[in-house]
Amino acid sequence: MAQARFITLEGGEGAGKSTQIQLLAEKLRARGETVCVTREPGGAAGAEAIRQLLVTGETTRWSAKTEALLHFAARADHLERTIRPALARGEWVISDRFVDSTLAYQGQGVGLEFINELKEMVVGADMPALTLILDLPVEQGLARAKSRQGQDNSAEDRYERMDRAFHENLRQAFLNIAKNEPERCAVIDASGDPAAVATAIWQTVEQRLTPPLSRNCH
């Protein structure tokens, strides 16, 4: 069964996920909830070490299969050390990316069947109850991501450097996931200003996750 307090945010580059996650976590905390904010690749010590192998360096540094396996190795660590323990303590978990990113990004290089088999083995029943897919035109997202890179000067831009077709396919792949799993996924228009996006996200969370929210708030 999907984990009722587990929310993931997904989308292409520059969709504004980190800002939105902070805003969503603040709203939940204001209602008295304990929230674990985490990210992929990463979210646990070993997974963060694997992250460095994935987000830096040449775009061609891994074969598609190796890259998918590295993402799942990081995810196994993240689930074991961070996500499952937090859910077991009754906390909310909000993850900046999860398994849909592997389907959308690595699915372009290896068959979806390969990724779905790994998903079954590594994630199993621990799927999020709600996945918010932040959607915006590729050009706008890449421009935002570029200006962010300029600000923090990090070299974590390996995926941003993939070609334009890759990013267009990525956007479509996320929209297809949402279409195939409408009960779990909601597409959020992320092209507007952060406050408008935050309102749309909160409305969706309230609508879709009302039982766990109200149960905790009296």
Ligand code: TMP
């Ligand atoms: P971030 O920039 O959102 O922190 O994510 C790091 C990069 O990792 C991002 O460009 C997307 C990529 N990624 C994958 O390619 N596959 C995955 O499974 C995950 C979780 C991330």
